[in-house]
Amino acid sequence: MEEKAQEVGVLDDDQISIASGGVFSDVASVITESSAPTNPKLDEMSQRAAVLLSKIGNKQRRGEAFQKFKQAQRKEKVKQRKKRQQERKELGEDAPPKMLPKTIENMRVKDETMVTPLDQEVLFDESVDEMASYFNRDKTPKVLITTSDRPRYRVMKFIKEVQDFIPNSHIFYRKALPLKKIIPQCIEKEYTDLIVVNEDRKQPNGLVLCHLPDGPTVHFKVSNVKLRTEIRRSDKPSSHKPEVILNNFSTRLGHRVGRMFAALFPHDPEFKGRRVVTFHNQRDYIFVRQHRYVFRNEKRVGLQELGPRFTLKLRSLQHGTFDSKFGEYEWIHKRHEMDSSRRKFHL
Structure with missing residues (x-):
């Protein structure tokens, strides 16, 4: 059991970036629903990484692996942000619009009594x-x-x-x-x-x-x-x-x-x-x-x-x-x- 945990716990850099979406499949699904538009391939990889983490039997090793994955996730986000900024700078006026994060306010269910001031x-x-x-x-x-x-x-x-x-x-x-x-x-x-x-x-x-x-x-x-x-x-x-x-x-x-x-x-x-x-x-x-x-x-x-x-x-x-x-x-x-x-x- 210990050898199996070590085999699963030691992941390479690609697997770490794959697992950065979350530990369990339900966590990965929450991230997919609540975040900005994502790559379907990355979502599939996150699901695979969640399965790998869930197979680590030792609680302490699983927690350490999760912390590594969260750290890798933050680094990947910073890397992608800098890449988008560089692309926007090179394209100038032709750059695509910025992605707005989804919040409870901008996802508000429209009420039938909502009006404009000039109604x-x-x-x-x-x-x-x-x-x-x-x-x-x-x-x-x-x-x-x-x-x-x-x-x-x-x-x-x-x-x-x-x-x-x-x-x-x-x-x-x-x-x-x-x-x-x-x-x-x-x-x-x-x-x-x-x-x-x-x-x-x-x-x-x-x-x-x-x-x-x-x-x-x-x-x-x-x-x-x-x-x-x-x-x-x-x-x-x-x-x-x-x-x-x-x-x-x-x-x-x-x-x-x-x-x-x-x-x-x-x-x-x-x-x-x-x-x-x-x-x-x-x-x-x-x-x-x-x-x-x-x-x-x-x-x-x-x-x-x-x-x-x-x-x-x-x-x-x-x-x-x-x-x-x-x-x-x-x-x-x-x-x-x-x-x-x-x-x-x-x-």
Whole structure:
């Protein structure tokens, strides 16, 4: 058995390059499916190498052989990359286009609700929706921020940084006052939005955003919260109105959520302050960041993160203002039904 393992374990350079696709046949098949277009001959050779490796009985020898094959695979990739670069350089304008790697984003299953910004039906619906008064400049955003009852220290720190994050926002301490009583008071005092931060185990874990006076209301799960003191080289933001960037909100639901985020911030950003607020949607996770861009010299520009940093995951979209008992839901995230495919997204 030992002699047989040695015979299989000692492979020449050609066999090492053959086996660089993986150890077992299922690994080789995964590589074939997920990578860029490959040579069928190399795939067949990788399958043969996987069989050779699987015949090595000694676990330690099999692991050492696998490490050699992975090293050979990396060298082969570098060699092929340099060869393609040289060919592209020699061919000049006649060079073939670069191969794009396959990712979950560019392999996304097209949703029937995906739209373009200039879609006439979308433009008409957005001209008469609940946020139309903001985009027509009939209202100036005024935001009230509150928490669940008896907030902890970290939650209070978080909402104070959110107050610096959103211009013209105010903090209100609930003192066990139900939301159904807070909303009419907000409408009476001409607030345009209400933000409620919930907590669990002394950490922020949920956020309710209610657009006033007619809704809609969205509920997010909050995760990966980092306060300003936990971010390296952060600084307190200035009082200038920020620029707002909304990325990858491509469906009808995504447009609706993106418009709610935009309605939190005033029109006409003050570019002098160099503040940028970003809502970046990637795989239905919304990454919220705030930066200040810094001019290093005439050619170089750097970014300084100001904080807070957190991630949102949409749980539900409710028609009208907050109503937990009789509210009409436009969309609810049902994990077992909607997350059956990793390549299908809803925003």
